[in-house]
Amino acid sequence: MLRLEGLSKVYGTGDRALTDVSLSVEPGQVIGLIGPSGAGKSTLIRCVNRLVEPTSGKIFLGDLEITGLSRGGLRQARRRIGMIFQEYALVERLTVMENVLSGRLGYVGFWRSFFRKFPPEAIENAYRLLDRVGLSAHVNKRADALSGGQRQRVGIARALEQDPDLLLIDEPTASLDPKTSRQIMRLIVEICDERGLPAIINIHDVALAQQFVRRIIGLQAGKVVFDGSPDELDADVLTRIYGEEDWSATIRKVDEDGEEDGEDDDAGSEEHVAALDRERMAGLT
Ligand SMILES: Nc1ncnc2c1ncn2[C@@H]1O[C@H](COP(=O)(O)OP(=O)(O)OP(=O)(O)O)[C@@H](O)[C@H]1O
Secondary structure (H helix, E strand, O other): OEEEEEEEEEOOOOOEEEEEEEEEEOOOOEEEEEOOOOOOHHHHHHHHOOOOOOOEEEEEEOOEEHHHOOHHHHHHHHHOEEEEOOOOOOOOOOEHHHHHHHHHHHHHOHHHHHOOOOOHHHHHHHHHHHHHOOOHHHOOOEHHHOOHHHHHHHHHHHHHHOOOOEEEEEOOOOOOOHHHHHHHHHHHHHHHHHHOOOEEEEOOOHHHHHHHOOEEEEEEOOEEEEEEOHHHOOHHHHHHHHOOOOOOOOOOOOOHHHOOOOOOOOOOOOOOOOHHHHHHHHHOO
């Protein structure tokens, strides 16, 4: 379980990104974090694993207070927190399997990872995870040969290879077509349910969030202004979060039967390796 108590963040520039945010995420619960650009969604997600240092407040993962940890303690705690990114953050020239195994880098130590000597259990686990995310047929393909949806499945398997207690997911579908976005959201929610994993998904697509998650938190100027079920997300609530607008098209129910068959879209955008992953992948690149 994740618990935030009175979390605030003021950047060095004086920008106040979060003000007194308190919330708990139960095991297996997936939270859709919505809000306008600049509301503080990314800051919140990055404060949880202290990629961004909170200015005040406390963060607990189970009984462990993340905010109280030293550098070494934080490195260990980050093993327990899986991250999934909009641009996937894969190492392009490595295979699907190698990318998934990079999720173990926090555990195996530099030299073992440098020589790509992963324990057999880690490799077996990676096969199981690749099967679960539907990539059994692509294990030895290079990441740069995959479609956008397949890349995100690798990103999910890599996060799970860490055996995390929490998933932090930043705009997982922003580079994907509507059908692939639904498949990815469905997969994430199912996996969290199966594993009792709490997750926070930073998401701009309100209709998609409404369709797949059972709890939505709305941020506005760094404050929680809504915390409830998708059904409660009416025009008044959306106006409170985003401001005045005609919301009738946004809160329509997405018609799942309207899905078309076809290949996953490949967003084709340049991959970025996030700072945390770059650090972890030092042994592989
Ligand atoms: N590194 C930084 N230094 C200074 N201010 C920052 C920094 N990162 C974010 N901010 C500011 O903090 C506030 C919240 O930004 P944040 O990126 O968390 O919002 P967001 O809801 O994730 O936005 P978006 O949906 O556009 O990604 C904004 O005012 C932003 O300008």
